[in-house]
Amino acid sequence: MKYLDISVVTYNSEKWVKPFFESLLRQNFPCSCIRLYFRDNGSVDGTLSLLKELANKFSSQFLLIHIDCGGNVGFGEGHNSNLRRVESDFFLVSNIDLEFEASSLEVLLKTAEEDAPEVAAWECRQKPFEHPKHYDPVTSETLWCSSACVLFRTAAIRKIGGYEKRIFMYGEDVELSYRLRDHGYQLRYVPKSVVWHHSYEEPNQIKPLQFLGSTQANVLLRCRYGRWDEVFLGFCMYLGLFLVPSQFPRQRRQLFFGFFHIIRRAPFFLLTRKKSRRKFGFRLWDYEMTREGAFYEHSPYKQDAPLVSIIVRTTPGRSGRLREALTSVDAQTYRRIELVVAEDGGDSARQMVMNHAGCGRFEGVIYLPQAKVGRCIAGNAALAVATGELICFLDDDDLFYADHVEILVGEWLKNKKLGAVYGLAFEVKTKIKTYEPWVYSNEVYSVVYRQKFNRALIWHHNYLPIQTVLFRRDLYLKHGGFDAQLDNLEDWNLWVRYSLHDDFLMVPKVTSLYRVPCASTQAVERQKVLDDYYSKAQEKHSELRVELSPTDVLKMAEDLSRELYLVNVPAHPLRALALRTPGIRSLYHPLRHMYHLLRKARGRSRS
The missing domain is CATH 3.90.550.10 (Spore Coat Polysaccharide Biosynthesis Protein SpsA; Chain A)
Structure with missing residues (x-):
């Protein structure tokens, strides 16, 4: 049986700790083959004490539970700390605010073991909101992997030096993915390995830290992996954020400090530009083509699933x-x-x-x-x-x-x-x-x-x-x-x-x-x-027949007109307005009579 090392970084995550443990214990993959590495980034709630309590409670069911704590060094650097202790061939990076389905780890690890050596990362599918980025439906290859839950080949991630410590939070997963690809590795998406990620409280939720961190990271990634015109566009896009309406309190103030953060780190990213000729995607604030339906919400089936013939x-x-x-x-x-x-x-x-x-x-x-x-x-x-x-x-x-x-x-x-x-x-x-x-x-x-x-x-x-x-x-x-x-x-x-x-x-x-x-x-x-x-x-x-009421016919005509024509002004209100207007009213009926005479004359000439 293969062993699996799991790395988790926590920060004021008390409410997620117990559900995370419980979902691991429901796994088909045996917990006795799992080493858990926790790094707490200076939580001020009950996260650390609850981690220690559950570690004592479940220590006999896992191969190892290790807990480290310190100051808030950021998401990527927290996982780098755990990576130094990893012993197995595969290294799973996971958020604490998610739950695994029973077959998640089993499917993920089996896929990795059967894959080619040049594949370095395998990303889980997230529910209730799947990440909308495109992937190849045939090969499952993707251009970057979200680090909410992703399995790495340990040798590959160590070879490139782990996460970029200069990106504190958000965007560090894209940078790591791009660096893996820059070194010749491939990345996969594994839709059959599912985790329920409680990232959003509601669809289209704006999270200030995510907004600020991801926009700064986008500009820095352009400095390392983008063409020079893409680098210039990145700075212009960031400055353009000062002109858009604020979505949360003190947005422009935070953007101002973020700009100095970018200026301070951009030289390093420019001096460590990509080595390969691979193309790295930048689509405004996205990195890859996205599939519409980012906030389509999945829900578990509540009844027996029907047979589908394809x-x-x-x-x-x-x-x-x-x-x-x-x-x-x-x-x-x-x-x-x-x-x-x-x-x-x-x-x-x-x-x-x-x-x-x-x-x-x-x-x-x-x-x-x-x-x-x-x-x-x-x-x-x-x-x-x-x-x-x-x-x-x-x-x-x-x-x-x-x-x-x-x-x-x-x-x-x-x-x-x-x-x-x-x-x-x-x-x-x-x-x-x-x-x-x-x-x-x-x-x-x-x-x-x-x-x-x-x-x-x-x-x-x-x-x-x-x-x-x-x-x-x-x-x-x-x-x-x-x-x-x-x-x-x-x-x-x-x-x-x-x-x-x-x-x-x-x-x-x-x-x-x-x-x-x-x-x-x-x-x-x-x-x-x-x-x-x-x-x-x-x-x-024209050979088909359907029974409709006059009301149905009128409604369908209105619906069709509304869909087919960009500007659709009903004639009846205009006619009523004309008949109420002095001057126009006296001309309306003579003109209408003349119009009908011309139509009749045209009809006779055609016949």
Whole structure:
């Protein structure tokens, strides 16, 4: 059995100490293999006495509990103090204000032991608010790891000298991550290793210490890892903070002292600039592209989770894309999944799918090789055999983030009358170098659709990328599957039929991505095809019937007008105003009569 060393820094953390210990004791990973190192940074509440009390109480259950105390040396330097005592191959840095799920450490350590030697850090997923930064859904590689709960390879973190002691608090985890990458190491995100981090009392909470510390650190990190224009921009951004409205008392005063802190330390960071040619991200005050939904709040399921069927459509000659899509399905944090793969035009994917069937990850795996029948009929074959209460599609060139199914199912469980639930998605402009092998680069990420459900609008045009939607299987049983006559926009036709009588719900978080051509010529050609099929789809929709009251029709017309037009001024109030205005009132009816005569004349000339 491997041993694990855990480092914790405390400062006036009394209320978190007991829950932290209790969550460790509930771990599947044996506490007898854990060494706990606490460094208290001068707490003035009961933190230190409670630590000693619990250390005595639980000393027989842990391999070691060591407590050190002293002045407030900062977050990173506190962990550096513990690092000097570490004996095991892996070193877990953890906040005190969090609780581990039962499998957290077991999953995290297993992932690290199986990973390549060049990987140096593995970050846990945080709940109830997941950190919104982007990570690669296929490789789980990330550009920086939050130190709220992260596992390090001890040899790697010692090699680079631990945390930067000149950053007191906030930003030190990004700097350490960048320094690891500057030395050639890789970093991973492990969504299946979950901790409940009690960092925010409410969504969008402003914490003065975090605001001040993170802005100062951003400028200093730019001095070490940014281009020269990014360094200059960092100073400009900081000075610009003096012009924005204050979010907490004495904000400008604290910013003033913070600026002198930056000036005093900037020369050292400029003299110790990066050694490699790696690019390090700076996006204003962020370091990496973020996924919308920073304060989407996760909650544990309160009932049995339903089976979800994930339908993947593919064709021969797309093995690289299919492999990535299936990897993103395998990475799902939701457990009850049935995988259905329909291959249109051959059986080249058989072995790949069977490998996933043998991994024991899914409750069922169904492989459907087809003659060349088209993706609609292939998709319908998959729908016919799927047994899940809920269904979602993942075409082979799209990807799920690890929490996609978990989040959508969680929202549906709150209201099972919903016909479908859908999340936001990145549209990724992709430059393809070769198809087989699958070699590409992702150039631009953007969220194109973030529209809340509007029945009139979805009947007007499609704003639901196919992989974003999780729907009830009984909608398929009632309305059928894809229309085989639509080679494109077949998903739009499906959503129109499924929304005739059932509501959908949008979840405001990015949980998936879909690819579009990067080259403008390809994008134009693709749009032409979609435009051609738009009229064909509309013809199909004209055959549908739905019963609506006059009030429903008026409301839908108002909703559609409000969504489609930037400026929407109702005619009735304007007409009433005109009729109340002297002068205009005398001209209104003659002009209106003339307008109708011209319309009739135009109609006769056309006939």
